[in-house]
Amino acid sequence: MGEVISEGDDVLIYLSGDKRWLITVKADKRIHTHAGYIECSSILGKRYGDAVKTNLGRTFWLLKPTIEDYVLKCERKTQVVYPKDMGLIVAKTGLASGSIVVEAGTGSGALTMFLANIVKPNGHVYSIEVKEEFLDVARRNLKRSRLLDYVTLSLGDASQGFGVSEADAAILDVGDPWRFVEAAWRALKGSGKIVSISPTMNQVEKTCEAMFRVGFADVECVEVLVRGLQVKTGATRPATRMVGHTAYITFARKVLGGEKTLKEGVAESMDVVSDEEG
Ligand SMILES: C[S@@+](CC[C@H](N)C(=O)[O-])C[C@H]1O[C@@H](n2cnc3c(N)ncnc32)[C@H](O)[C@@H]1O
Numbered sequence: 001m002g003e004v005i006s007e008g009d010d011v012l013i014y015l016s017g018d019k020r021w022l023i024t025v026k027a028d029k030r031i032h033t034h035a036g037y038i039e040c041s042s043i044l045g046k047r048y049g050d051a052v053k054t055n056l057g058r059t060f061w062l063l064k065p066t067i068e069d070y071v072l073k074c075e076r077k078t079q080v081v082y083p084k085d086m087g088l089i090v091a092k093t094g095l096a097s098g099s100i101v102v103e104a105g106t107g108s109g110a111l112t113m114f115l116a117n118i119v120k121p122n123g124h125v126y127s128i129e130v131k132e133e134f135l136d137v138a139r140r141n142l143k144r145s146r147l148l149d150y151v152t153l154s155l156g157d158a159s160q161g162f163g164v165s166e167a168d169a170a171i172l173d174v175g176d177p178w179r180f181v182e183a184a185w186r187a188l189k190g191s192g193k194i195v196s197i198s199p200t201m202n203q204v205e206k207t208c209e210a211m212f213r214v215g216f217a218d219v220e221c222v223e224v225l226v227r228g229l230q231v232k233t234g235a236t237r238p239a240t241r242m243v244g245h246t247a248y249i250t251f252a253r254k255v256l257g258g259e260k261t262l263k264e265g266v267a268e269s270m271d272v273v274s275d276e277e278g
Contacts, residue, residue, distance in 0.1 A: 002047035012063040022073040067117040070145040077137045080110035082246045084226045092251045093193040099168040102187045103127040104158030109138025116147040125151045128158035162187040173197040178210035188254045196250040212266040216252035
């Protein structure tokens with residue numbers, strides 16, 4: 001019949017479209033919205049999927065928050081990675097429960113939350129951020145989404161190293177990712193995945209060059225475009241507005257072997273930074 005909502009549980013109270021609030025249920029709390037208020041006490045004992053009415057008689061649905069809800073509702077002090085990009089990162093890296101991930105920089109921790117949710121309960125995310133104020137924001141977001149146990153947050157310059165070896169994936173979301181490629185190589189196990197997230201093409205070029213030079217193969221760069229549909233009987237069509245650009249995402253896999261092998265490999269593959277055609 002579904003999970004019963006208790007004191008301290010998180011609930012997404014949903015009216016329509018972007019009219020949605022992520023709340024933690026506390027018996028003595030009142031949630032104010034433009035459509036009236038809801039007494040939290042009236043939510044207790046209901047199930048996820050049930051409805052609740054405001055004092056003005058408007059119906060809200062009580063939904064169980066997903067990781068996307070936590071990401072979209074998180075406190076933001078930096079640019080954050082969008083869920084559309086996060087999805088592809090997980091598909092391409094093959095991350096799963098038990099995986100070990102290193103990340104530079106943590107920023108607001110939006111991507112960290114998503115990664116922790118994938119690798120929990122036996123995996124771990126080691127995330128390094130150079131600015132303490134952002135680490136505090138990330139810590140709050142991870143606590144709010146109940147994922148802090150699966151993450152180690154550190155203050156420092158990740159280009160100097162991650163302090164981890166044999167990681168399954170290294171994620172770079174910094175302005176100058178090419179400076180972090182060597183540290184990522186050292187942190188990864190053979191064939192481990194590196195992912196770099198950058199808004200501009202010149203960052204991509206420099207990062208791909210560094211990847212080939214340091215020891216990565218199967219380098220691929222993509223952009224994810226998501227267009228919503230307006231669904232209306234007899235008039236369904238693409239939405240007028242969409243997010244035009246967030247980031248280019250570069251993926252590659254760590255390769256081993258001596259300098260000579262690497263040089264030969266680079267010569268063969270340098271001009272094959274491609275899309276999904278092949
Ligand atoms: C775009 S934000 C990351 C956003 C994050 N991925 C998210 O989804 O919330 C980039 C972050 O990298 C951090 N950064 C820049 N240089 C760094 C370095 N050398 N070591 C660690 N973090 C660094 C910045 O302070 C900033 O917080």
